[in-house]
Amino acid sequence: NAGVMQNPRHLVRRRGQEARLRCSPMKGHSHVYWYRQLPEEGLKFMVYLQKENIIDESGMPKERFSAEFPKEGPSILRIQQVVRGDSAAYFCASSATSGTVAHEQYFGPGTRLTVT
Amino acid sequence: GENVEQHPSTLSVQEGDSAVIKCTYSDSASNYFPWYKQELGKGPQLIIDIRSNVGEKKDQRIAVTLNKTAKHFSLHITETQPEDSAVYFCAAMPNDYKLSFGAGTTVTVRA
Numbered sequence: 001n002a003g004v005m006q007n008p009r010h011l012v013r014r015r016g017q018e019a020r021l022r023c024s025p026m027k028g029h030s031h032v033y034w035y036r037q038l039p040e041e042g043l044k045f046m047v048y049l050q051k052e053n054i055i056d057e058s059g060m061p062k063e064r065f066s067a068e069f070p071k072e073g074p075s076i077l078r079i080q081q082v083v084r085g086d087s088a089a090y091f092c093a094s095s096a097t098s099g100t101v102a103h104e105q106y107f108g109p110g111t112r113l114t115v116t
Numbered sequence: 117g118e119n120v121e122q123h124p125s126t127l128s129v130q131e132g133d134s135a136v137i138k139c140t141y142s143d144s145a146s147n148y149f150p151w152y153k154q155e156l157g158k159g160p161q162l163i164i165d166i167r168s169n170v171g172e173k174k175d176q177r178i179a180v181t182l183n184k185t186a187k188h189f190s191l192h193i194t195e196t197q198p199e200d201s202a203v204y205f206c207a208a209m210p211n212d213y214k215l216s217f218g219a220g221t222t223v224t225v226r227a
Contacts, residue, residue, distance in 0.1 A: 042217035045214050
């Protein structure tokens with residue numbers, strides 16, 4: 001049973017370019033979360049999505065950042081016109097849909113974005 | 117919002133000894149407290165969790181305790197082994213989905 005998958009694992013972008021990060025949740029999971037981890041820090045919540053719906057994007061910068069989770073395919077975190085401060089590890093997590101286990105979030109290996 | 121504080125930031129223990137990491141949280145609405153282990157270059161791995169209706173939970177060499185009155189919870193690792201070396205994060209969930217993480221504890225187990 002494959003876990004949460006993320007790609008690419010490493011991404012290098014020049015300032016001003018766009019970064020697209022992809023996340024495929026665990027089989028059977030329909031809730032996706034994105035977190036950002038700066039060096040030497042804990043993870044910070046960015047956005048929570050269900051299929052075709054953004055439930056909570058309160059942790060995501062209002063400009064340049066967007067996220068989607070289409071009916072078919074992976075969830076995408078998109079960062080436009082990247083700046084050096086966007087350099088971080090971006091983690092995706094997923095959880096199941098029903099009952100008490102809905103709280104358990106399982107993380108992918110992350111995408112490490114470096115902006116030069 | 118929820119604020120989670122974690123101590124210590126680094127912890128070095130001799131192999132075979134115990135390790136204890138403590139966290140406090142601010143939002144009394146938090147009812148779910150997971151612990152994650154993160155190895156270098158990898159994603160956080162859920163190792164144990166506890167819900168607010170339980171005071172203690174154990175799984176082999178790891179255990180968690182929760183004191184809702186004092187708003188603190190702890191991770192205990194007994195008989196530590198070199199493979200326990202990693203960064204450990206506590207987290208609290210004040211609603212049904214948003215995890216607030218502590219800053220992490222780097223645990224080093226000396227052989």
